[in-house]
Amino acid sequence: MTTTALDTLDRLESEAIHIFREVAGEFDRPVILFSGGKDSTLLLHLAIKAFWPAPVPFPLLHVDTGHNFDEVIRFRDKVVAENGLRLEVAKVQDYIDDGRLAERPDGTRNPLQTVPLLDAITNHKFDAVFGGGRRDEERARAKERIFSLRNSFGQWEPRRQRPELWNLYNGRHRPGEHVRVFPLSNWTELDVWHYIAREGIELPSIYYAHQREVYLRDGMWLAEGPWGGPRENESLVEKTVRYRTVGDGSCTGAVESDAADIETVIAEVAASRLTERGATRADDRLSEAAMEDRKREGYF
Amino acid sequence: MSDLLRLATAGSVDDGKSTLVGRLLYDTKSVLADTLDAVHRASADRGLTTPDLSLLVDGLRSEREQGITIDVAYRYFATPKRSFVLADTPGHVQYTRNTVTGASTAQLGVLLVDARKGVIEQTRRHAAVLALLGVPRLVLAVNKIDLVDYDEVTFSRIAKEFTAHATALGYPEDAVVEIPVSALAGDNVVEHSERTPWYDGPTLLEHLETVPVDADPHDAPFRFPVQYVIRPRTAEHPDYRGYAGQVAAGTVRVGDEVAVLPDGLRSTVTGIDTADGPLEEAASGQSVTLLLEHDLDISRGDLIAAAAVPPKVTDEFDATVCWLSEKALTPGARVLVKHGTRTVQAIVTELRTRFDEQKLGSTDAPDSLTLNEIGQVALRTAEPIPVDDYTKSRRTGAFLVIDAADGSTLAAGLVGAPLPELDGVESCTDGGDAAEPDSHALVSPGP
Numbered sequence: 001m002t003t004t005a006l007d008t009l010d011r012l013e014s015e016a017i018h019i020f021r022e023v024a025g026e027f028d029r030p031v032i033l034f035s036g037g038k039d040s041t042l043l044l045h046l047a048i049k050a051f052w053p054a055p056v057p058f059p060l061l062h063v064d065t066g067h068n069f070d071e072v073i074r075f076r077d078k079v080v081a082e083n084g085l086r087l088e089v090a091k092v093q094d095y096i097d098d099g100r101l102a103e104r105p106d107g108t109r110n111p112l113q114t115v116p117l118l119d120a121i122t123n124h125k126f127d128a129v130f131g132g133g134r135r136d137e138e139r140a141r142a143k144e145r146i147f148s149l150r151n152s153f154g155q156w157e158p159r160r161q162r163p164e165l166w167n168l169y170n171g172r173h174r175p176g177e178h179v180r181v182f183p184l185s186n187w188t189e190l191d192v193w194h195y196i197a198r199e200g201i202e203l204p205s206i207y208y209a210h211q212r213e214v215y216l217r218d219g220m221w222l223a224e225g226p227w228g229g230p231r232e233n234e235s236l237v238e239k240t241v242r243y244r245t246v247g248d249g250s251c252t253g254a255v256e257s258d259a260a261d262i263e264t265v266i267a268e269v270a271a272s273r274l275t276e277r278g279a280t281r282a283d284d285r286l287s288e289a290a291m292e293d294r295k296r297e298g299y300f
Numbered sequence: 301m302s303d304l305l306r307l308a309t310a311g312s313v314d315d316g317k318s319t320l321v322g323r324l325l326y327d328t329k330s331v332l333a334d335t336l337d338a339v340h341r342a343s344a345d346r347g348l349t350t351p352d353l354s355l356l357v358d359g360l361r362s363e364r365e366q367g368i369t370i371d372v373a374y375r376y377f378a379t380p381k382r383s384f385v386l387a388d389t390p391g392h393v394q395y396t397r398n399t400v401t402g403a404s405t406a407q408l409g410v411l412l413v414d415a416r417k418g419v420i421e422q423t424r425r426h427a428a429v430l431a432l433l434g435v436p437r438l439v440l441a442v443n444k445i446d447l448v449d450y451d452e453v454t455f456s457r458i459a460k461e462f463t464a465h466a467t468a469l470g471y472p473e474d475a476v477v478e479i480p481v482s483a484l485a486g487d488n489v490v491e492h493s494e495r496t497p498w499y500d501g502p503t504l505l506e507h508l509e510t511v512p513v514d515a516d517p518h519d520a521p522f523r524f525p526v527q528y529v530i531r532p533r534t535a536e537h538p539d540y541r542g543y544a545g546q547v548a549a550g551t552v553r554v555g556d557e558v559a560v561l562p563d564g565l566r567s568t569v570t571g572i573d574t575a576d577g578p579l580e581e582a583a584s585g586q587s588v589t590l591l592l593e594h595d596l597d598i599s600r601g602d603l604i605a606a607a608a609v610p611p612k613v614t615d616e617f618d619a620t621v622c623w624l625s626e627k628a629l630t631p632g633a634r635v636l637v638k639h640g641t642r643t644v645q646a647i648v649t650e651l652r653t654r655f656d657e658q659k660l661g662s663t664d665a666p667d668s669l670t671l672n673e674i675g676q677v678a679l680r681t682a683e684p685i686p687v688d689d690y691t692k693s694r695r696t697g698a699f700l701v702i703d704a705a706d707g708s709t710l711a712a713g714l715v716g717a718p719l720p721e722l723d724g725v726e727s728c729t730d731g732g733d734a735a736e737p738d739s740h741a742l743v744s745p746g747p
Contacts, residue, residue, distance in 0.1 A: 006585055008304040008383040017587040018546045021527040025600045025641065050587070052575035053540060054532035135374045142373040161371070162709040163401040163624050166698045167546070168638055172707030186385055188376045 009195050013046065016183035018167060019146060020050035023128045023181055024057055026171050030128035030181075031121075034060035034087070036076030037246040038203050039132030039184060042192055045201050046183060047130075048083065059086040061126070063117045065109035066093035067227045067249040075204040088124065090116040107228055108251045118154040121178055128171065130181050136188045146185045152176035193269055197262045209242045209260040220253030244269075302378065305513050308387040308402035308435065310426040311412030316443050319352075320412060320483035321375060321388050324505065327490035330377035372398050381509045396672035397624045399426055400712050403433035404698070407514055410439045410504075411462075415448045415480070418458045424465055431469035432620065432674070432714070434694050436514045438466055438476045441504060445480040445487060445496065452498040455480045477511075479504050520584070521609035522550035522558070523688070523696045525640030526602045530589055542573055542589035543598055548640070548695035549688075550606060552590070553581040557607040560598055561686035566607055567592040601642035603686045603696070611686040611696060618652070620690075621701060621711040622674050629669040629677075635710060639685050639699040646701075650678040676717060690714035 006014070023030050032047060034040045047056045060080065080087045092112050095101040101112050121129060135142045145161050147169045162170055171179050184192070196203065214221040214237065215230035221241055227250035230236055241254035242265070259265040311317040324330075343352045375386040387402035403409060409430040413423050423440075430438060440462045448454045459478035466476040479488055480496050481504055487493035490505045502510065530542040552558070556569045571591035572579040582588045590604060598604075605611060623629055629648060637646040654666035654675040669675045690697030701711035 006303075006583075008302050011304050011585060014546060014585055014587040018527070021544050021587070022641075025528045049575035050544070051528075051530060052573075053534070053537045054530050055534075136376045142375065143371045163372075163397055163712070165401055165404040165700060165709070165712045166695065167405070168698065168700050170638065170700055170702055170707070170709045172702060174707065186374070186376070188378070188383075190378070191383075 009191065009198060012187050012191055013049070013195070015167075015186065016046045017050040019169070019181060019183040020047050020130075022169050023130070023171070024051070027128040027179070029124065029126050030058045030130065031061045031088070031124065031126045032056075032058050032130040033063070033132070034076065034080075035062055035246065036072040036079070036204055037132070038192065038196065038207060039134070041079065041201060041203060042196065043130060043132045043183060044079065044083075044085075045199060055084060058130070059088055061088045061090065061117075061120055061124075061129075063113045063120070064089050064091045064093070065113060065248040066091065066096075067109055067225065069204070069206055069223075069225075069243075069246060069249055071206050072204045072246050075202075088120065090120040092116055106251075108248060109227075110248045110251060114154070121154065126178060127173065128179050128181050130183065132184050133182045134184050134187050134189070134192075135182075144182060144185065146182055147171050148180040148182065149173060150178050150180055154178075156180075190266070190269055193262070193266045197266060204246065206243045206246065208265065209240050209257050211238055212241050212254060213237070214239050214241060214254055221256065222251075222253055223249060225249045302381060302383050303513055304383045304385065305408060305508060305511070306385045306387070306406050307408040307410055307508065308389055308399070308406035308430070309410045309412070310389050310399050310402070310430070311441075311443075312422055315412040315414050316483045317388070317412050320441060320443060320481070320489065320504075321386065323483045323486060323489045324386075325375060325377055327486065328377045328379060328505065372401050379505070379509055384508065396425075396429060396622060396674070399429045400433060400622045400624070403430050403435050404712065406430075406433075406435045408437045408439065408508070408511060409435045410441060412441050412443050413458060413462075415442050415445045415451075415454055415458065418454075419461045419465065423462070427462075427466060428469060429622075429674075431466075431471065432622075433712075434690065436475060437511060438471060439504070439507060440476070440478040441483075442478060442480045443483055446482040446485050450480070450487075450493075450495045452496075455496075455499070477501065477507055479507065520550040520693060521611075522552045522556070522604075522606040523548040523611070523693060524552065524558075524590065524604040525642075525696070526598060526600055526604060527641050528600055529598065541595070542571075542591050543602075543604065544587075544589045545604075545641070546587045547582050547584050549584055549693045551581055551583045552606075558592070558604050559607045559610045560596060561603045561605055561610060562613045562684045563602075564610075564613070565594075565596050567594040567596060569593075601640075603640055603642075605686065611688045611693075613684045613686045615681045615684045616649075616679070617687055617715060618676060618678050618717065619699075620674065620714045620717055621669065621677055622714075623669045623671060623711045625703070625708060625710040626671050627703065627708075627710065628671075629675075629710070630667065634704065636702040636704050637679065637681060637685075637699050637713065638702055639687065640696060642685060643702070644685060645682040645704070647680050648677050649680050652676040652678060679713075687715045689716040691716060 032043060034044060051057060092109050095116055096103055101115060133141055135144060145164045148156060149162065150156060173179055212223055214223050215234040217234060221239060224236065239256055240258055242257040242259060243254050245252060257268060259268045309317055309321060373388045375388055377384050387406060389398040389402035411423055411426055413419055442455055442458050462478055463476055467473060479501060480499055481488045483489060487495060488503045490503055492503055524545050524547055526543045526545050528544040530544050532540050552569060554569055554572060557566065558569060559566055569590055570593050572582050573589040573591060631648060631651050633648045635646050635648060636643050651666050651669060654663045654669055654673055688696040697715040699713040700709055701713050703710050
């Protein structure tokens with residue numbers, strides 16, 4: 001008797017669904033981090049499949065830097081409404097307005113997300129927080145567990161991580177601690193795109209090629225927005241671009257691209273010689289250990 | 301359609317494992333320009349004239365500072381034929397803990413030796429741990445073959461010795477392959493080397509691309525730990541009640557008779573649901589939702605199993621544990637056992653034997669088990685649980701030992717005695733050309 005062979009995407013999907021169900025079975029108050037970006041949209045798609053035909057038994061949380069792309073926020077709200085989900089928003093802007101956080105000299109707000117995220121986790125008593133992190137993104141993430149224990153300061157302690165054996169996840173934690181859960185750990189960027197194509201998952205339009213006024217800084221094409229625009233020696237030019245990641249608009253760069261649909265995006269990603277973080281995230285370029293340092297502070 | 305191979309590497313830092321993994325990533329073009337730039341920069345900063353490929357994989361700051369790998373790291377690469385998930389496990393710091401972790405999900409183990417040193421104690425221990433964890437296939441990469449002048453005799457001697465050891469551990473000969481490589485120079489990693497004309501086997505990557513991926517045996521009896529009960533109670537699905545889980549072993553078909561354990565109730569599968577539509581059957585590895593004929597009281601922690609071949613339901617069993625905590629195990633310890641989707645209280649009633657990692661001997665009725673030690677224990681659980689022998693079913697024969705006080709994972713547990721006859725290792729190599737006959741036995745005869 002033969003059975004249908006499972007391909008790579010089937011195996012990755014099954015693993016992610018298994019992880020969602022483990023968390024639903026073992027935690028009291030899980031939450032999915034959801035920005036409207038491609039990884040969190042994929043995460044939500046998998047959660048919906050894991051509990052079908054019942055609704056997803058978790059709310060969503062967006063840590064909003066205030067430096068958003070309009071297309072992404074509209075998409076976020078549409079997805080929430082269509083699926084009857086509950087969205088909590090923790091706003092970096094609120095923290096800047098009342099002085100709990102100060103704007104950084106470089107204007108980048110990604111590092112400022114940590115405090116609002118940890119406050120939201122504490123205030124809502126979330127005990128499991130799903131993130132879209134993948135181990136192929138960066139060297140420090142390659143050592144991340146699928147269930148990543150965080151202390152009451154949200155910190156990642158590499159030497160305290162539990163060995164992760166078989167598919168038996170140990171989610172036990174003490175009061176005040178929580179667990180970050182990464183169902184996409186074993187996916188690569190190309191797996192994500194192939195799966196989005198296979199499943200016909202809708203994404204914000206800025207992932208596909210479009211016309212945009214951008215300026216060049218540190219080798220990245222940045223867009224003008226509430227976070228600022230070109231300096232004196234920089235000028236706006238109209239380019240055909242798309243985004244490979246979506247984050248804080250002040251430090252998320254576009255790449256020049258004609259890839260206007262999913263097939264051409266996949267061809268481009270497959271041929272690309274830059275990692276998506278290296279291409280488009282200024283905050284990861286700060287130091288050789290940038291990501292590790294931010295993880296230790298409680299960032300994802 | 302490409303399939304997926306999960307592999308684990310083991311070897312000490314001196315064997316050049318990080319360099320080999322870096323080489324695989326580099327030569328399969330899995331390293332992108334910016335990552336490579338960073339490696340070139342960091343290598344130049346250290347005064348090196350050629351890029352140090354090990355920098356591609358040593359992730360944490362302390363690892364880069366000390367030039368060693370501390371923790372298991374996962375690497376991803378793909379060729380048109382296959383996708384690979386590689387668990388890169390460190391050699392010498394807490395090696396049992398890391399090798400056990402990497403091996404628990406691996407379908408293939410890649411061991412490294414230095415061609416100048418050959419098979420050493422640590423190679424034998426790593427192979428024994430991979431065998432214990434049920435990794436179905438092994439590759440021995442005989443590295444630094446350039447430093448023995450690409451000598452065929454040296455390679456053949458090492459290959460013969462390793463095959464003998466692996467055979468004694470229970471591996472069939474066709475499950476073990478030795479390959480002469482130089483990770484630094486790239487010989488036989490991806491491209492065939494002109495400097496080893498006497499070697500007509502596959503390169504490491506060719507082997508990884510073509511080695512059969514052992515699908516879990518389809519004749520294994522069906523096992524399905526219930527993760528979650530799906531009850532929408534919506535207008536569209538008012539009475540829907542499905543049992544969500546991942547098939548841990550075997551195959552299930554609509555119409556199959558099943559037993560729900562530990563209670564032993566029986567029912568018939570009336571449907572196999574997924575969000576993409578119903579299925580007629582589901583096999584090991586698939587996440588599905590089962591519908592049953594009878595309205596039973598089933599919840600998370602129960603195991604749905606083939607009615608004709610159920611697992612043993614017991615509250616007392618023997619197991620092998622790989623102790624992963626600095627907190628030692630002593631007889632009478634109260635712990636939690638996480639098996640499948642059920643966590644139960646348990647007492648370690650007896651320590652039967654300890655296999656000492658340092659002395660490579662065994663002790664009967666030891667006082668304790670400490671970090672990185674492997675031993676046989678007897679367990680009693682607060683309630684009966686359905687267990688399979690680990691050698692029969694990797695998923696339903698495995699469990700975690702958890703500290704009830706702080707929640708940490710203390711040990712990897714394997715029901716039964718997966719390596720009962722390691723004395724065979726000694727007898728096999730004693731008469732051979734092994735250099736260190738006293739160092740062969742990781743595990744001595746069981747009780």
